[in-house]
Amino acid sequence: MTSEPNVGSLKDELAAVLPQDFCCKVRYVHSPYKPCEPLFSPSPGSEPEKTRLASHLLTVSTKPASDAAESSGVLVLGIEVLVYHTKHLTTIFVSKADSTGYLRQQRPSPVRAITTTFLRWMTAKERHAYPSRKLVISLFARSQSQYLFPGSAENENKHVLDDRQLIKWWARVLDPIFPKKDERESGVGNAELEYSGYLTVPGYEGAEVRSFLPPSNDRSKNGLQWKPGNPLAELAATRGVAPGAPPRCLLPRFPDDPKARFMQDLDDDVGLSQDASATLSPSKRKSGKWSSIRDLNRFWEAMEFRQECSSGRVVGFLWLVIQPKYPPEPKVQDLTNAASQDSSVETQSSDPISQQEEVLSISGSPRKRRRKPLSGPIIPRQPRLKGGSSSLTATGDLAGIVETNVGDGLVLSKEGYDKAMQTLLHLDFANMEAARQSTSKWVSEVSAICGIQTNWSLDVSGTAKLESAAGRPVSNGTAQVNDLGSMIRKKRKPEDAISAQAQNAGAIEPGVNVLGGGMVRKKPKPAKS
Structure with a gap:
């Protein structure tokens, strides 16, 4: 298997996917990997999978046309992604x-391009770090007026998609991550990787589900995308x-997940906790099974009647799985090296004291490690703000991120990220003035958490030459909006059609049978008595 290429900034x-003359400020913060609760419930008699979690937040802000002064701009887009690591699987959730609705409307919209590029970039980073590990992008599409920006629902310019539109939108966001059809057939690009996408909509089956999928979903030698x-x-x-494991061991439990709440209700009915260590019945603890749900198909059928998926609401669950076609056979030594590599990455962003405490807590051994006596001059450490991180980046130089375009973002501690x-x-993002003040407050708050005063945003200017449906270049101005008014034909009323025919009688092309005025016989009116 060939080595993974280096990941760009x-x-x-x-910049490569955004249209020319489109400028924005990108602020990217994330936390280091830390141990967390298992994403999957363990099988009966098995230990929970050791799981690590890192949180990522990408925000995009633009400068309003009325804002002439230098400022932080106004936040227009935010995306939070959680990355879970286990021994054999990486999950990007x-x-x-x-969005806030303060982004100037243009076609094509930069929102979808930014979202797709960010997920593709994160996927490439994980693939570069663990090339032999299977990776899955997971999400659920549920329409709400606001998620990250309070008060933005009051902005009349914010376009909120309904349930069905949102599912289709997310499918179009993930679809460009697939290699193109010509790349698959020619064997170039990521030819050594297999891609497969899945969509589940409770209450919909077969062709009904396919109606949500992108138009580019075509049949090839590898089947449907x-x-x-x-x-x-x-x-x-x-x-x-094992294939016969209970359904609760196959379903992940994400934060604020509709199916995770249903799973918790099913656990409570039989007295099971998430780790299956406590139960009201010894037999249930041994089997780890629910009373009413015996398999995955029955689980999705029951999800149809949940509050989030009923009363006219539609929720879509999407997965995109990426795996190597020929994964190498794992060896004991390889797994040991991977575990040591994971632990080293986890402790890179911690100070020496926290590293020592973490090593002692993970080992769990009653034997205490003998420490060497300290010697040399005593150098006091500078105090730092609560929740901050002593190491902002791998190089420790924040200004280098902006100047050298490394693109690794700002590393915060778990407490600082929260x-x-x-x-x-x-x-508050209810109006433009409130959104401008809220943006400045959030930027200054993150700077205070880290104890920095320098500008930590990435100034991105688009370089892509995009074309509209009519073949004309798309710019950031409002004059390039596609106007389909001349292509829309309205159905005329009968009297309007007759008058239009009379006016255009002289312009009718030859070959069309038209009755002249002398050949039309009118019915005589009855004589008045």
């Missing part, structure tokens, strides 16, 4: 995505779970 990737259904059984086999998210969720 986030700034360059975004799109937690939240939202997108399929109705889910890859949960396939992912369970990758994790080493504080930045809570600040964002308590701001």
Whole structure:
């Protein structure tokens, strides 16, 4: 298997897909990998999978036309992504995505291009770090007026998609991550990778589900790119779970997930906890099964009657699975090296004291490690703000990110990232002035968390030459909006059609049979008595 190519910077990737003359500020923050609760419930008699989690937040802001002064702009887009690592599987979960409605309308919209590029860039990073590991992008599409920006629903310019439109939109966001048909057939590009997409909509089956899929979903030698259904059984086999395992061991539990709430209700009915260590019945603890749900098909059928999926609501669950065609056989030594590599990456962004404490807590051994006596001059450390991180980047130089376009973003501690998210969720984006003030407040708050005063945004200018449906170049101005008014034919009323025919009688092309006025006989009116 060939080595993975180097991953480009986030700034360059975004600039390559955004239209020319489109300028924005991108701010990307993320937390280092830390141990978390298992994403999947363990099989009966098995230990929970060791899972690590890193949180990522990408925000995009633009400068309003009325804002002449230098400022932080106005936030127009936000995407939060959670990345879970286990021994055999990497899961990229799109937690939240939202817009404020203050982005100037243009076609094609930069929102979808930014979202696709960010997910593709994160996928490339994970593939570069773990080329032999299976990777899955997962999300659920549920329409709401606002997710990340409070008050943005009051903005009349914000375009909120309904349930069906949102599912189709997310399918079009993930679809460009697939290699193109000519690349698959010619064997260029990522020819050593297999891609497969899945969509499950509770209450919809077969052709009804296919109506949500992108128009580019074509049949090739590898079959359909997108399929109705889910890859949960396939992912369970990758994790080493037996085929006959209970359904609760095959379903992931994401934050604010409709199916995770249903799973919790099913657990409560039989007294099962998430780790299956506590139950009201010893027999249930041994089997780890639900009383009413025996397999995955029955679970999705029951999801149709949940509050999130009933009363006219539609929720779509999407997966995109990427795996090597010929994965190498894992060896004990390889797994040991991978585990040591994961632990080293996890502790790169921590200070020496926290590293020592973490090593002692992970080992769990009663034997205490003998420490060497310290010697040399005592150098006091500078105090830092609560929730901050002593190491902002791998190089420790924040200004280098903006100048050298490394694109690795700003690394915050877990506490600092949570504080930045809570600040964002308590701001106001109801109008332009409030959105401008909220943007400045959030930027200054993140800077205060890190204890920095320099500009940490990435200034992105689009370089792509895009073309509209009519073949004309698309710019950032409003004059390039596609006007389909001349292509729309309105149905005329009968009296309007007769008058139009009379006016255009002299312009009718030869060959069309037209009755002249002398050949039309009118019925005589009855004589008046």
